[in-house]
Amino acid sequence: MTQQPFSRPGAIDLSGLSQPAPGAGAPSASGSYAVGVTEQNFQEVVEASLTAPVVLVLHSPSRSPESTTYADDVATVVAGYEGRFLAGLVDVDHAPQIAAALQVQQIPVMMVLVDGRPATQPIPGVLRSDELSALLDQLAQQMTAQGIGGRHQPRSNPVDVDGDGEPDYDPRYAAAQDALGDGDIDRAVEEYQKLVTANPADVEAAAGLAMAKVLQRTQGVDLNAARAEGAAKPDDVEAQTMVADLDMLGGHVEDAFNRLVNLVRRTTGDERNAAREHLLGLFAAVGNDDPRVLKGRRDLMSALY
Incomplete structure (x- = not known):
């Protein structure tokens, strides 16, 4: 795998998302550090990269089922970093304006956001798990060297063991x-x-x-x-x-x-x-x-x- 340069290019153009498609459904995202990205919550996901990097994966279940499998694999790898990254999974079938805003030409494609901006060039195609881990390790090391050590909150809900609707007391x-x-x-x-x-x-x-x-x-x-x-x-x-x-x-x-x-x-x-x-x-x-x-x-x- 060719190492991707870590840089801070221009901010993402969100103008194409001013009128989200009505009724667009939210894709599912499994794992504590993964979120399904829609045109409605895209701005929030971009802003989350102020805390720690966001790994965006654009996929299409209808055009490329393997791209959706890849998106799930990325979420699994990201989960191993326990909040150092957040996986943002973009189903372009439901969110075509995001693909347009990011000027995406092919599926799947991955990019990493830091401080609201792409930190790598778009990475097309499917990376093996070891290649993805190597890339994230490199980015994590560079972020640490720059004094950026924030982590994302887990996206899972608090545990309610007794079923009373309230998170249980944690000693x-x-x-x-x-x-x-x-x-x-x-x-x-x-x-x-x-x-x-x-x-x-x-x-x-x-x-x-x-x-x-x-x-x-x-x-x-x-x-x-x-x-x-x-x-x-x-x-x-x-x-x-x-x-x-x-x-x-x-x-x-x-x-x-x-x-x-x-x-x-x-x-x-x-x-x-x-x-x-x-x-x-x-x-x-x-x-x-x-x-x-x-x-x-x-x-x-x-x-x-």
């Missing part, structure tokens, strides 16, 4: 929650970090860790002094992220997001990356399904490009 979180109850923020961070280290795809633990770190960073901080410093230093990453943390604690979630989005827009280089990473941490604390986070991700993408 794994007891130690961290007890620490928070005792006001021991440092211990809570340690307990949540243990859970995240053991399973980086544990969304609840990651959210708990992110929020515990907000509490940890703001311990003993003088609110008025921090806000005064933020007003005096509008482009200082440390000052602005502190005010954003305080906004989060005060329940002003959108203010926190907007502050850091605007900081990303005004900064460059390491400062921009630090602001972006801090904002992604606040997204994790709130939860990726929250409407405020979905809007924040769209605003972040606009600020980056």
Whole structure:
């Protein structure tokens, strides 16, 4: 297999998706890290690549049944990376406008999205599982070298063992929650970090860790002094992220997001990356399904490009 260059070419043109086909059905996607992509949720899947890479596979059950088998195989390989990638399976029979927006000429074809943009040239045809793993390993290494280590949330539902319609209590979180109850923020961070280290795809633990770190960073901080410093230093990453943390604690979630989005827009280089990473941490604390986070991700993408 020829190695694909890792790059950041132009953003995807979504103009062709302004009027989704009515009644288009959603293709099925199996696995915790796979999603069936439709014209309605395509923008959301593209935005998910702000967190971690998205592996898009375009296939057609009617024109090429083997392409659909290949899409399922890609989802299986992606699942082994436990959130480092998300497989987005596009049934072009149901979503022809996506194929048009991506200028796809043949089926199957695979491409990897990072930060809302293609990170590789389109890869036509069927790759063997070992070839696909080699490609994803290479991309994962390059992303790690660039300091990008985000992971996707699993797409499976919480377990409801007793059938009462509510996710069952998980004792794994007891130690961290007890620490928070005792006001021991440092211990809570340690307990949540243990859970995240053991399973980086544990969304609840990651959210708990992110929020515990907000509490940890703001311990003993003088609110008025921090806000005064933020007003005096509008482009200082440390000052602005502190005010954003305080906004989060005060329940002003959108203010926190907007502050850091605007900081990303005004900064460059390491400062921009630090602001972006801090904002992604606040997204994790709130939860990726929250409407405020979905809007924040769209605003972040606009600020980056």
